Amino acid sequence: MNEYTTTRHNELVDPSLHIWGWEIPVYLFIGGLVAGMMIITGYFIFKGRYKDKACVCRVLPLLGMIILSAGMFTLFLDLEHKLYTWRLYLTFKVASPMSWGAWILIVVYPTMIASFLINVPEYFSKKFLWMDKISEKLQQHKYAVKNIGVVNMLLGGLLGIYTGVLLSALGARPLWNSSMLWLLFLVSGLSAASAFVHMVAKRVDERELLAKADNGFLILEIFVIALFIIGMVTSTKVHIDSALVLLSGIYAPAFWVFVLALGIVIPLIIQLLAVNHKIKHTPVAPIMVIVGGLVLRFVIVYAGQYTHWVDAGF
Template identity: 45%
Template sequence: MNEITSTRHNHLIDPTMHVWGWEIPLYLFLGGVVAGVMILTGIRFLRGQGREPSPALALMPWVAPIAISVGMFFLWLDLEHPFNAWRFYLTFKLTSPMSWGAWILLGVYPASILLAWVGTPERHKARIGRWVARIALLRRIEGWAKNNTVFLARLNIVMGAALGIYTGVLLGTMAARPLWNSALLGPLFLVSGLSTGAAFMLLFGLSDDERRSLSRADMGLIAIELGLLGLWMMGLATGGSAAQGALAVILGGPYTAAFWTLVVALGLLAPLAGEWLEYKHGALPGRGTAVLVLLGGFALRWILVFAGQATGWVTEIAMR
């Protein structure tokens, strides 16, 4: 019999760590969607030259600055000392993924807003367009952006990839939380972000061709995501005792049911099957599968953030 007693009972630390609440998974989810939208709209700009996008797709890049602002608001809500948030921007810490993230977020804005502005049809620009035309500096920036759409599209792809990867690396570099401590979390969150980004775009009134190509891409993305999830679990299963103990929280432990039903079954396998059936029978991809993908992407981050905090290095018994 082993009986452990500790006098420590610090709030949110003991008995199980829970310092990161609902704000963090919500931010990570929105960050993933934004990463996906930036990359997919960037690719659309590069490959769709000469083809007229549907009105909804033309305005899609605006999702990035809007959704990332909402996400950053939740991130800010999570800070215990929110009025020190500006401290992020007085320094750059090479070893801190969160510091990288703070600066990446700052780069997302100009890249996405310029691409969105260039792609917005003139009839929608209305009053803001007249403002831009009146202010010399904005006119010059607009002129530069119009002449550099290829660069801007590439920049969106790079910034989107950086955003998507960093959200995973943020968790993956924490050796103290073995469930997170995998380099695969970077690519996993990037691919999941691309998939949820595509699903988010499918909620809007895109053209039939656009719907079909996004849905086809999403099938591949889900397949890759399933593979990455499998590799991530394989890494933990064959790792040391801390990694094995961490994996146990989703293989029999308290997060097992939530992970396998919400993330794997409803969030990945069900929409993959749905998209495949739509594709096979020539049906137009619907919004039902897209909603499932979005819920699955959110559940993945929700469960990982909470379950990861519950894992730690196996408390060593007496060392002798």
């Protein structure tokens, strides 16, 4: 028997009952999604596809900036001392993933603006002639454009990785304390981004390419999740208990049904049939992948907060 009585059964006092609400999982999802979008944009720019007027890489930077701004707004909503947010930018703390993230977000915007200016969509180039002039000048420097593509991929990778490291650096929550989390969030971000870009792309060959890429990312994600779970169940008691929260505990229905079945396996089957021309491409599978990615962040963030070191037998 182990009876544990404390004078602090109060969710205001006991932060293990509530630290982060919906804002953080939404932000982490958006961070991963935009990271994936930047990697895809960077790849298309590097490959010289930006010259094509119908290439999706012309609109992705703008969409990325809008979506990322929405994510940063949810992050801002989560802060409890909002008027002091600027304090983030007076220092750089090398051991703090949150400090890394704050500075990564600062360099991500100029990169997306630069990618946007490589070949500005007609809607903007007609209204703002100066944008068109910048595009013309940029396109004369082929290597500069290629480098913008490379920087996009690098920063996209960093952004996606940091969203996972942010949690895995917090050793007090055993479920997060896995070195697989950065890879899981990066691959999930790439998969969600491929699904999203698949829906907004106009060119059929780009859609095909992204559907195929998404299938690859989804298969990879299954392996990463498996390794994440194996790492947990072969570790200490608290880590085994944490894994059980996902496998058979209160987050098991969300994990098995929404993350694995509806978020990965079923859309993977649909997309495999689509790329083999058995069925038509529809937005059904991409939407399932995107929602699955969002639920994955919710499950990991919430289940992680549910797990802790105190031997309470959760």
